[in-house]
Amino acid sequence: MGFDWGDFGVAVGLALVFEGLGYALAPDFMRRLYAMMLLEPVQRLRLMGAVAVCLGFVAIWAIRG
8 A cells, every 4th residue: 555645635634624723713712722832831732742643543543444
């Protein structure tokens, strides 16, 4: 199974859609969210990012298997 640039493009597009939804629908909430993130310790943000990456890989594996 080779790398499929089409699937990669769709994944990037979906990431942009989900990122943009917050700013389009609730920009004030996004500002508050980022302000709260500035107060979080770096290690906690790293851990949350690593957990999100792992969950993403598990979801892809479960769906695309």
